[in-house]
Amino acid sequence: MKRVVMPGNETVAHAAVAAGCRFYAGYPITPSSELAAEMSKLLPKVGGKFIQMEDEIASMAAAIGASVAGYKAMTATSGPGFSLKQEHIGLACMMEVPVVIVNVMRGGPSTGLPTHPAQGDVMQARWGTHGDHPIIALAPAFPTEIYMETIRAFNLAERFRNPVILLLDEILAHTYEVVDIPEPEEIELVDRKLPPSGLDRLDFYTYQRKEGDPPLLPNFFQGYNFHFESLAHDEMGFPTTDPEKVAYISRLREAKIEKHREEIWKNDEYMLEDAEIVIFAYGSVARSAKEAINRLRSEGIKVGLFRPITLWPFPDQPLRRAVGERKVLVAEMNLGQMVYEVERALRRDVFTLFKADGTPISPVEIMDKIKGELI
Amino acid sequence: MSNIEHYELRFSAIGGQGIITAGAMLAEAVVQYKGLYAIHSPRYTAQVRGGPTKVDVVVDKNPINFPKTTNVDYYLSTSEKSFRTYFQDIKPGAIIVLDSNLVEEFRDPKYRVYRIPLIETAAKEIGNVVTVSTLSLAVTAKLTGLLTLEELEDFIPKRVPRGYGEINLKAVRLGYSLV
Amino acid sequence: MSYMDYVRTFKLPHSWCPGCGIGTIMQAIVRAFDALGWKNEDIAFITGIGCSGRMSTYINTNSMHTTHGRPLAFATGVKLARPDKHVVVVSGDGDALAIGGNHFIHAARRNIDIKLVIINNSVYGMTGGQVSPTTPQMFRTQTTPYGNIEPNFDVVKLAIAAGATFVARESVTRPRNLEKVIEKSFLHKGFSVVEAISNCHINLGRRNKLKDQITMLRWINDRIIPMNVAKRKSPEEIKDKIILGVFHEDKEREEYTQLYEKLVETVRGSK
Numbered sequence: 080m081k082r083v084v085m086p087g088n089e090t091v092a093h094a095a096v097a098a099g100c101r102f103y104a105g106y107p108i109t110p111s112s113e114l115a116a117e118m119s120k121l122l123p124k125v126g127g128k129f130i131q132m133e134d135e136i137a138s139m140a141a142a143i144g145a146s147v148a149g150y151k152a153m154t155a156t157s158g159p160g161f162s163l164k165q166e167h168i169g170l171a172c173m174m175e176v177p178v179v180i181v182n183v184m185r186g187g188p189s190t191g192l193p194t195h196p197a198q199g200d201v202m203q204a205r206w207g208t209h210g211d212h213p214i215i216a217l218a219p220a221f222p223t224e225i226y227m228e229t230i231r232a233f234n235l236a237e238r239f240r241n242p243v244i245l246l247l248d249e250i251l252a253h254t255y256e257v258v259d260i261p262e263p264e265e266i267e268l269v270d271r272k273l274p275p276s277g278l279d280r281l282d283f284y285t286y287q288r289k290e291g292d293p294p295l296l297p298n299f300f301q302g303y304n305f306h307f308e309s310l311a312h313d314e315m316g317f318p319t320t321d322p323e324k325v326a327y328i329s330r331l332r333e334a335k336i337e338k339h340r341e342e343i344w345k346n347d348e349y350m351l352e353d354a355e356i357v358i359f360a361y362g363s364v365a366r367s368a369k370e371a372i373n374r375l376r377s378e379g380i381k382v383g384l385f386r387p388i389t390l391w392p393f394p395d396q397p398l399r400r401a402v403g404e405r406k407v408l409v410a411e412m413n414l415g416q417m418v419y420e421v422e423r424a425l426r427r428d429v430f431t432l433f434k435a436d437g438t439p440i441s442p443v444e445i446m447d448k449i450k451g452e453l454i
Numbered sequence: 455m456s457n458i459e460h461y462e463l464r465f466s467a468i469g470g471q472g473i474i475t476a477g478a479m480l481a482e483a484v485v486q487y488k489g490l491y492a493i494h495s496p497r498y499t500a501q502v503r504g505g506p507t508k509v510d511v512v513v514d515k516n517p518i519n520f521p522k523t524t525n526v527d528y529y530l531s532t533s534e535k536s537f538r539t540y541f542q543d544i545k546p547g548a549i550i551v552l553d554s555n556l557v558e559e560f561r562d563p564k565y566r567v568y569r570i571p572l573i574e575t576a577a578k579e580i581g582n583v584v585t586v587s588t589l590s591l592a593v594t595a596k597l598t599g600l601l602t603l604e605e606l607e608d609f610i611p612k613r614v615p616r617g618y619g620e621i622n623l624k625a626v627r628l629g630y631s632l633v
Numbered sequence: 634m635s636y637m638d639y640v641r642t643f644k645l646p647h648s649w650c651p652g653c654g655i656g657t658i659m660q661a662i663v664r665a666f667d668a669l670g671w672k673n674e675d676i677a678f679i680t681g682i683g684c685s686g687r688m689s690t691y692i693n694t695n696s697m698h699t700t701h702g703r704p705l706a707f708a709t710g711v712k713l714a715r716p717d718k719h720v721v722v723v724s725g726d727g728d729a730l731a732i733g734g735n736h737f738i739h740a741a742r743r744n745i746d747i748k749l750v751i752i753n754n755s756v757y758g759m760t761g762g763q764v765s766p767t768t769p770q771m772f773r774t775q776t777t778p779y780g781n782i783e784p785n786f787d788v789v790k791l792a793i794a795a796g797a798t799f800v801a802r803e804s805v806t807r808p809r810n811l812e813k814v815i816e817k818s819f820l821h822k823g824f825s826v827v828e829a830i831s832n833c834h835i836n837l838g839r840r841n842k843l844k845d846q847i848t849m850l851r852w853i854n855d856r857i858i859p860m861n862v863a864k865r866k867s868p869e870e871i872k873d874k875i876i877l878g879v880f881h882e883d884k885e886r887e888e889y890t891q892l893y894e895k896l897v898e899t900v901r902g903s904k
Contacts, residue, residue: 144710
């Protein structure tokens with residue numbers, strides 16, 4: 080293990096390289112630009128490819144192109160760029176191509192608050208692209224966790240052949256913090272499964288698979304003349320409008336995430352056991368919540384934290400199990416987004432603390448809310 | 455200061471003066487030599503040169519939850535405008551270090567105020583204005599007790615650009631003797 | 634080997650209208666593959682959206698049907714990942730020059746070794762015949778029912794100005810010349826552009842008194858003029874003509890992925 084002081088943007092870059100990422104395409108945007116800068120420094124040294132594309136849309140496309148050609152690929156952006164990338168995120172879902180998208184959230188909508196934090200893109204991470212599609216989104220909150228979750232993002236993308244979105248915010252991206260970097264041999268890496276090489280031709284239907292599995296697709300130039308298709312396609316990957324086939328492939332696409340959500344879910348439960356009040360918070364807000372919990376407990380108020388690290392698929396069952404009938408406070412840096420999922424999971428109303436003015440939710444604000452309304 | 459629980463520092467300046475680097479170096483050094491946790495967050499703006507800027511440093515015995523300052527124990531500034539702009543959340547009893555040439559007279563019995571001609575000292579006495587980062591770091595280390603002279607003497611030559619080791623060591627020693 | 638080995642015959646019949654020039658262009662492309670002896674599995678064939686976009690379904694290589702206007706951006710990722718392979722993009726006039734205009738000029742600027750064939754039928758065919766950046770002025774389309782007032786792009790000039798290092802124009806009315814020029818562009822190391830003038834008698838022609846393929850192909854044929862012939866004509870005589878030939882070929886400028894590999898060598902060498 081090596082202890083270093085780095086901002087979150089650089090942490091993601093170093094972790095991506097450790098995860099085997101060898102292709103980065105991006106476009107400058109605050110507050111994620113340092114991530115691209117670090118990749119531009121690191122990748123040539125390891126024989127990887129870095130390119131600054133002409134726009135956000137193109138950088139998403141180039142990353143997908145490189146992934147199809149066999150690379151672990153990544154792009155990073157922030158709100159406006161995340162909006163622009165959505166069509167291609169959908170394409171990667173449709174073609175089932177692994178790719179990692181980092182979104183460093185800033186205040187929105189539109190140009191909004193480029194240098195200030197927010198958590199206003201969490202619903203966009205789920206539903207930003209049109210049509211039904213499976214998605215995984217991770218929201219680490221602590222520096223070493225950012226490193227480890229970046230690696231997990233690549234592993235999940237490769238394993239399930241799906242885009243994985245890593246959500247940071249301006250605070251996590253720009254604050255220099257202590258990161259404990261594990262030794263390479265301590266890191267477990269996952270590579271996409273490929274069909275065997277050297278066959279005359281692929282003797283199976285590539286998009287057909289056991290429900291819950293990712294498809295076994297070849298990379299470009301692996302020796303098969305394989306077709307990646309943005310239109311609804313059949314079990315061989317060719318366009319179709321046959322309702323049965325469309326429904327069949329669409330079901331398989333959803334099932335690969337749905338059937339493995341227990342493995343994808345990752346939560347942090349802090350001081351939950353004897354808590355009378357549960358805070359639901361994620362990303363940097365969860366850190367304020369932890370601080371608030373420590374201070375409230377020193378005053379004898381029993382509060383705990385449920386912190387999802389996997390935001391999508393939403394951990395409804397774990398949340399329901401962990402919370403039970405206790406009072407819940409949802410704190411997020413937006414005007415109320417994940418709260419809809421929390422209320423869906425719990426099937427009841429909860430207390431809320433929302434803030435979307437470009438400043439973080441402080442521990443004191445959480446403490447005041449709890450003292451004022453929950454006890 | 456070896457039994458530190460939590461300590462907050464702020465350095466404000468005009469962008470380009472080198473004070474942000476002092477904050478960065480302080481955070482790195484306490485992590486390295488004291489086994490403490492530290493964060494530093496430079497104020498992020500489009501203006502890199504010429505405008506008021508600051509860096510906040512939080513030092514803690516434990517991993518840091520809330521990565522922002524709320525009760526600043528130590529504030530160093532080398533610009534009048536920046537000093538005023540970022541005079542927020544300063545704890546009563548805090549140490550305040552001001553560049554005596556660049557910040558106007560500031561008197562308030564709530565604080566322990568030091569006035570040092572930081573930039574002039576770096577430029578004239580040490581011989582290169584860029585050493586103001588190290589000079590400020592050394593002054594801070596001494597006043598707060600966060601780092602010893604020996605620790606800085608070990609840290610600085612490895613941290614500064616090649617060829618600038620000697621002159622920065624001079625800044626370390628001078629800074630430590632100034633206060 | 635025959636050129637049909639580059640066609641996914643099991644996907645035929647294709648979805649294009651009878652008489653469409655796109656089939657001629659597709660045949661020219663697969664004939665060029667065959668003439669060059671490229672291995673199917675060494676080719677990445679990438680298309681965008683529109684009638685041209687459907688071609689990737691029928692080409693028996695590594696292939697990808699992407700989004701509207703962006704095939705060059707995907708191709709850039711593929712080519713940078715695998716500079717040792719052939720990357721070919723087919724795009725329409727709307728795809729390459731309107732929604733994808735930014736990617737077009739930047740791929741040209743980088744001089745990345747992608748072979749682009751633009752099928753220019755001067756209209757958005759698949760969506761029902763809307764005005765495109767190359768629709769002739771005063772032509773009627775679904776969205777210019779009173780005539781198109783907008784000037785159009787000169788693809789060749791645009792490509793040269795943006796930095797493409799091989800730029801040519803041909804017409805579906807001269808299939809053998811088209812095949813030859815495509816083959817030549819495929820041999821070029823750098824960003825190459827072949828503008829293939831094509832016909833959409835269904836969605837453009839029928840609104841402009843060119844409603845069957847013969848009438849429309851004749852109309853094209855009357856307007857084209859080979860470059861060597863044009864050179865002997867006065868500016869007045871060729872004012873409304875479409876000049877065909879190779880307009881630009883620069884073998885000196887270094888190709889992007891080669892420059893990148895050199896950069897990597899320098900960075901790694903200096904470690």
